[in-house]
Amino acid sequence: MSRRLFGTDGVRGILNESIDPVMAMKLSMSVCTVIGEGSNILLGRDVRLGGEILELAVTAGLLNSGCRPYIAGLTPTPALQLYISRSGGFDAGLMITASHNPPEYNGIKLIMSDGIEAPREVEEEVEEVFFDEKYKKVSWNKASTSTRIVSGVNEFYVNEVVRLVDAEKIRRKGLKVVIDAANSVGSLTLPEIVRRLGGKPIIINGNLDPFMSGREPEPTVDSLKEASSVVRELRADVGVGVDGDADRAVVIDEKGTVQWGDRTAVVITPFLREKHPELPPRVYTGISSSSFIESLLKKHEISTVWLKVGSPIIARALKNEGGLLGFEENGGIMYPVHQPVRDSGAALALMMELLAMTNKNASELYSIYPRTFMVKTKVPRGNIDLSELYMELEQRFEHGQYIRVDGLKIVMDDTWVLIRPSGTEPVIRIMVESLSKEKAEEILKTVKSIIEKVSKN
Numbered sequence: 001m002s003r004r005l006f007g008t009d010g011v012r013g014i015l016n017e018s019i020d021p022v023m024a025m026k027l028s029m030s031v032c033t034v035i036g037e038g039s040n041i042l043l044g045r046d047v048r049l050g051g052e053i054l055e056l057a058v059t060a061g062l063l064n065s066g067c068r069p070y071i072a073g074l075t076p077t078p079a080l081q082l083y084i085s086r087s088g089g090f091d092a093g094l095m096i097t098a099s100h101n102p103p104e105y106n107g108i109k110l111i112m113s114d115g116i117e118a119p120r121e122v123e124e125e126v127e128e129v130f131f132d133e134k135y136k137k138v139s140w141n142k143a144s145t146s147t148r149i150v151s152g153v154n155e156f157y158v159n160e161v162v163r164l165v166d167a168e169k170i171r172r173k174g175l176k177v178v179i180d181a182a183n184s185v186g187s188l189t190l191p192e193i194v195r196r197l198g199g200k201p202i203i204i205n206g207n208l209d210p211f212m213s214g215r216e217p218e219p220t221v222d223s224l225k226e227a228s229s230v231v232r233e234l235r236a237d238v239g240v241g242v243d244g245d246a247d248r249a250v251v252i253d254e255k256g257t258v259q260w261g262d263r264t265a266v267v268i269t270p271f272l273r274e275k276h277p278e279l280p281p282r283v284y285t286g287i288s289s290s291s292f293i294e295s296l297l298k299k300h301e302i303s304t305v306w307l308k309v310g311s312p313i314i315a316r317a318l319k320n321e322g323g324l325l326g327f328e329e330n331g332g333i334m335y336p337v338h339q340p341v342r343d344s345g346a347a348l349a350l351m352m353e354l355l356a357m358t359n360k361n362a363s364e365l366y367s368i369y370p371r372t373f374m375v376k377t378k379v380p381r382g383n384i385d386l387s388e389l390y391m392e393l394e395q396r397f398e399h400g401q402y403i404r405v406d407g408l409k410i411v412m413d414d415t416w417v418l419i420r421p422s423g424t425e426p427v428i429r430i431m432v433e434s435l436s437k438e439k440a441e442e443i444l445k446t447v448k449s450i451i452e453k454v455s456k457n
């Protein structure tokens with residue numbers, strides 16, 4: 001049996017297939033054992049079916065190992081994270097969510113007392129306790145049933161987000177904002193943020209629906225099609241689509257174009273450089289973000305730090321080394337002045353502030369990004385020798401700049417390509433982005449032929 005529970009961002013599975021209350025209880029007992037008996041642990045969840053069952057199981061496990069569960073109920077992950085880091089009263093948090101995964105999935109994320117997702121070392125400790133069944137169990141005379149409800153987490157979060165921006169200035173603008181809340185917890189905070197900033201929220205998929213029947217919870221061009229047309233037809237200033245636990249936010253400009261997180265970062269960061277001259281002019285992002293951002297940010301004397309894929313890695317680097325922003329192309333925007341984790345509310349407030357400050361349309365702001373062509377595909381991992389593959393690729397693309405933090409990224413003048421083994425599937429992922437469609441296709445063909453050659457060796 002594999003001794004791994006946590007994927008790139010928590011434990012995930014389908015209820016009673018790959019995750020169940022028995023496992024959730026053992027997991028929470030393991031968490032309590034690692035974090036320490038007597039610890040205060042804040043629990044939150046998104047709207048998914050099974051969330052209440054898992055919450056009860058996790059609560060029982062925490063009590064059984066001698067921790068004190070505090071229940072925040074339905075809340076976005078960033079609201080739970082902010083409450084944990086700001087209140088100072090919690091040793092950890094558990095968020096019951098499967099984030100952007102389809103509605104049949106559920107899961108559990110472990111959050112540390114600083115509000116950031118647990119680093120891999122802590123997850124490994126929890127896994128060891130879990131698989132060796134070394135979790136603590138309290139004796140009968142110490143068994144407590146004391147759980148506390150924590151109310152006001154979402155309200156606290158909204159207040160803190162509104163405080164980040166020049167609310168007066170934004171109010172004068174009276175922005176019309178479309179919010180696609182994925183039928184989940186984003187609807188508990190984002191419309192209120194827009195209202196508090198004097199805007200008019202237009203909400204779609206805003207009812208809390210455990211089946212998440214409005215759209216797939218992952219914000220993509222496809223799943224945000226409806227939101228895009230609502231933005232266009234109702235002449236909104238901007239739109240935002242979130243995932244199931246409302247940490248990721250993908251922006252839609254007033255023309256209805258879905259703008260990825262790395263593009264949003266390019267638009268927001270120069271503005272943050274002016275807003276925060278005290279912060280180091282740096283951004284942090286995963287290797288799968290577009291390489292074009294680097295030269296665009298360099299024009300504003302902002303440097304880019306490339307990291308392994310995975311939001312906790314970006315969040316910790318941002319917190320420890322300091323910078324203006326962390327981000328992922330999938331819509332994770334981390335504003336360290338607020339908290340160094342993905343935060344849809346902060347992303348939305350900053351976008352509204354930018355629109356109010358510049359008096360430009362959203363599409364004008366995004367027009368600094370060149371028109372590019374992107375190809376994404378995957379090939380079976382097989383038993384390919386990765387170092388041999390990377391060597392062959394470097395020989396073939398000898399005029400490129402190589403970045404080797406996670407797979408191999410080759411950056412050329414008008415094109416970049418990323419070849420990276422997946423962490424979750426037995427495949428090698430290939431991403432190519434180019435100013436020329438022909439070149440993107442040609443490079444993809446070359447990369448595939450080299451992979452084929454190496455797999456035969």
Ligand code: MG
Pocket residue numbers: 099100243244245246247248
């Ligand atoms: Mg998420």
